[in-house]
Amino acid sequence: MRLSYKNEEARDSFLLLAPLFLLLALFIAFPVLSNFRFAFLDWKGFGTPKPVGLANFAAMFSSPMFRISLLNTGKLLLYIPVSVASTVLLAALLREGLRGWGIYRSILYIPNLLGPVIMGVVLAISLRDTGPFNSLLRGMGLDVLALDWLGSEHLSIHVVGLLHVVWVRLGFGIIYFLSAMSAIDPALYEAALMDGASWWKRFFNVTVPSVVFSIEFWTVLSFIEVFARMFGFIFSFTKGGPGFSTFTLEYGIYYLAFVNMKMGMASAWATVLFFFCAIISVAQLRLMKKREE
Amino acid sequence: MKRAGITNRIIYAVLSLASFAALFPLYHLVVTSLKSKTEYLDNTVGLPIAPTLESFRFIIVDGGMLGFFVNNLVLIPLGLCAYIAVCLSAGFAFGKLRFPFKLPLFLSVLFLMIFPQMLLAMQIFRLASSLGLLDSYLGVLLVWTAYFAPFGTYIMTTYFASVPFELVESARIDGASTFSILTRIMAPVASPMVGTLVIIGVQSMWNELPFSLLILRDGTKRTVALAIAMLKGEYGLRAPDLSAAVVLASIVPIALFLVFQKKITLGTLAGSVKG
Secondary structure (H helix, E strand, O other): OOOOHHHHHHHHHHHHHHHHHHHHHHHHHHHHHHHHHHOOEEOOOOOOOEEOOOHHHHHHHOOHHHHHHHHHHHHHHOHHHHHHHHHHHHHHHHHOOOOOHHHHHHHHHHHHHHHHHHHHHHHHHHOOOOOHHHHHHHHOOOHHHOOOOOOOOOOHHHHHHHHHHHHHOHHHHHHHHHHHHOOOOHHHHHHHHHOOOOHHHHHHHHHHHHOHHHHHHHHHHHHHHHHHOOHHHHHHHOOOOOOOOOOOHHHHHHHHHHHOOOHHHHHHHHHHHHHHHHHHHHHHHHHHHHHHO | OHHHHHHHHHHHHHHHHHHHHHHHHHHHHHHHHOOOHHHHHHOOOOOOOOOOOHHHHHHHHHOOHHHHHHHHHHHHHHHHHHHHHHHHHHHHHHHHOOOOOHHHHHHHHHHOOOOOHHHHHHHHHHHHHHOOOOOOHHHHHHHHHHHHHHHHHHHHHHHHHOOOHHHHHHHHHOOOOHHHHHHHHHHHHOHHHHHHHHHHHHHHHHHOOHHHHHHOOOHHHOOHHHHHHHHHHHOOOOHHHHHHHHHHHHHHHHHHHHHHHHHHHHHHHHHHHOO
16 A cells, blocks of 8 residues: 555655664763763662662762862853954954955964864963963063963963863854854945944944844853863863863763763763753754744 | 054954964974974974974874874764765755654754763763673764764755755656655755765864763774874873874864865854754
8 A cells, every 4th residue: 555645755754864863862862861860870880880869969069079160160151251252353353354354264263173172282282381382471571471371270260261162262253253244234334434433333333233143142152162062172181180170060070970980970960961951952942943033 | 544554453463463373383283293302392482493203203103193094084984974874864854854743853853962972971881881882983983973963964954944845846746756856856956065064074073082082992993083182191292292193183174174165164154053
């Protein structure tokens, strides 16, 4: 018996979707759900897991490492406004069509191109206490500024924030905002110029309001970056150190699970991280829907 | 007139400073990789006085970097094939076919896009060890495809949604099956986007860290990115050796960029909605 045309299309669709959903179920949905169960177990990565009730959560909330990681994640979030402001501003400057702007755009894209792991290694070499960056500063007579960027517990998380949240993503952000700005009606600028508006006035009254949606989206992307995409960079840049000073929730999970082999405890952390990610994910979906409309 | 001149000068100064910050680490990387370890101690920033390829020899011969490139050369093309096949077929289904529960299924794909690798890592590790996938390339391939596919599916879906319906309908009337419509008509139509997908895929897989770190425990199976990350910790490597390794590892992404510059920036744009 032949299936009706409509049923046939549905059957084919599910066949085409099957590989994707099989992989997602096995390697994403199942791991996310299993984490909740393992948060109530004691497991070292081998042998049989033992139920421990809420002990993992109790230990987590009283652990200084957890407080530091959560606080660090918060400190990194402070760099999101810096990222938004500097990216939009540089894109607005490049959009003026200066001579050679294409070259600047390409150069600023380099950190993105090399990827977080390589950038982490490169920047770690550059910022060593006796490294080239400090040599350069000392050579210019700026000895006061030649700090121990990666060796200081107070400084290091801010270095990570400035470099990863703002700097490494800058080139990508510029391309993103340049394309958003290319859609602005030139008549708006002409009208503003006729009114004698200064560059800053035009920036705040024309450019920024026209790319509000992109700014919102960039902010959500930045949240995703901070909560969910920093492991590679931190691993190759500071390995979480000195001490726990550049731990984030994500890095802490790695450390507990694969260095200390406390998988149950790490699952409790992962549960906390899950809720943050779920909130961001819902925000992202809402924004995507808004754009469709 | 004079004012505009000053503004321009400020703009150039800001841009030049930013570009300097982007280029300086690269400059330092290249010159350091050409210095001997003793020279680097006295001459950290300047050009090499007695350039040597010793660090490259060390990384390639003693560090086995060539082997890691071969690993990438095996893993990434295979990973790409799986990735493209999955994203193309799912994107076509979401973008052009009608079936029940389409929206909830699509939203669930988007929802799963954001979770960080570390959140999944423990259970993936458990799964991989119970399925016998530890230390196997098949394990890495499956996990990579699963992790990168939601985003690829998203961009293919938006692309296929913009393809005119008539293309599908007229083929249907000619009696073509769904699969031949995909392989004979839609895949060729989508080839520019598939090109972008290939670049996104290569970049993601070339730089992927935590999963390869957890699955490939055997030192000889490492990918280039993993080898670089491990080099730094394992031997307390000196700057010239480390720089040489990083220069070698950067050649491929930079070459890709120079050849496909336009596609890459387009890909990043498509990627602007990624999770």
